[in-house]
Amino acid sequence: MQVVRARIAAVARAAGRDPGAITLLAVSKTFAADAVRAAHGAGQREFGENYVQEGVEKTAALRALPLIWHFIGPIQSNKTRLIAEHFDWVHSVAREKIAQRLSQARPEQLAPLEICLQVNVSGEASKSGVAPEEVRALAETVRALPRLRLRGLMAVPEPSDNVDLQRGRFRSLRLLQEELNGAGFGLDTLSMGMSQDLEAAVMEGATIVRVGTAIFGERVKT
Numbered sequence: 337m338q339v340v341r342a343r344i345a346a347v348a349r350a351a352g353r354d355p356g357a358i359t360l361l362a363v364s365k366t367f368a369a370d371a372v373r374a375a376h377g378a379g380q381r382e383f384g385e386n387y388v389q390e391g392v393e394k395t396a397a398l399r400a401l402p403l404i405w406h407f408i409g410p411i412q413s414n415k416t417r418l419i420a421e422h423f424d425w426v427h428s429v430a431r432e433k434i435a436q437r438l439s440q441a442r443p444e445q446l447a448p449l450e451i452c453l454q455v456n457v458s459g460e461a462s463k464s465g466v467a468p469e470e471v472r473a474l475a476e477t478v479r480a481l482p483r484l485r486l487r488g489l490m491a492v493p494e495p496s497d498n499v500d501l502q503r504g505r506f507r508s509l510r511l512l513q514e515e516l517n518g519a520g521f522g523l524d525t526l527s528m529g530m531s532q533d534l535e536a537a538v539m540e541g542a543t544i545v546r547v548g549t550a551i552f553g554e555r556v557k558t
């Protein structure tokens with residue numbers, strides 16, 4: 337955890353950014369609630385989960401702790417209610433129908449669900465996320481839904497060791513955000529960067545980095 341925090345701080349300073357402007361999201365998928373509890377003991381507050389059932393069990397087991405839970409995995413429409421009831425953020429919204437169902441299912445007593453739109457910035461190399469040319473229409477829909485709050489964009493580019501390629505993908509997400517903000521959306525979040533490419537993401541303006549392996553170690557299942 338401290339190693340990852342130091343990586344983020346070093347690259348933020350090199351890029352002339354305030355390290356405090358970057359949130360570390362600890363991706364705890366496949367790790368037990370005890371690992372989350374230990375990370376919380378070390379000062380970590382925000383956690384990300386990919387699988388609905390596993391995430392719901394962990395949020396329930398750890399309800400006594402003041403944690404912020406982010407859903408970052410693929411969303412099936414029959415799981416939207418569970419996500420809307422148990423998470424604070426959803427990063428992986430890529431379809432109108434899913435957004436509508438999340439809004440309908442968000443309980444009245446909870447704050448609106450914080451939303452990022454997942455964008456496919458890798459073209460043919462990826463299947464997940466909305467196409468860049470369709471982001472604007474999806475953003476209009478989400479902005480109009482009463483129980484959602486549109487915060488920004490998220491991407492999972494194809495894995496690559498090429499830093500220029502990594503930075504190019506992240507830059508295209510930032511430029512899309514700037515375009516939407518030019519149209520009045522007021523987005524403040526860029527969710528990008530994982531264990532292997534967080535430096536490139538921070539250089540390009542990430543405000544949330546989603547880190548699993550570099551905090552919790554290698555996952556046994558994926």
Ligand SMILES: *Cc1c(COP(=O)(O)O)cnc(C)c1O
Pocket residue numbers: 363365386408409492530531532546547548549550
């Ligand atoms: C698993 C996962 C991460 C974390 O990946 P690591 O390489 O373990 O840091 C981040 N984002 C998403 C969407 C993931 O599925």
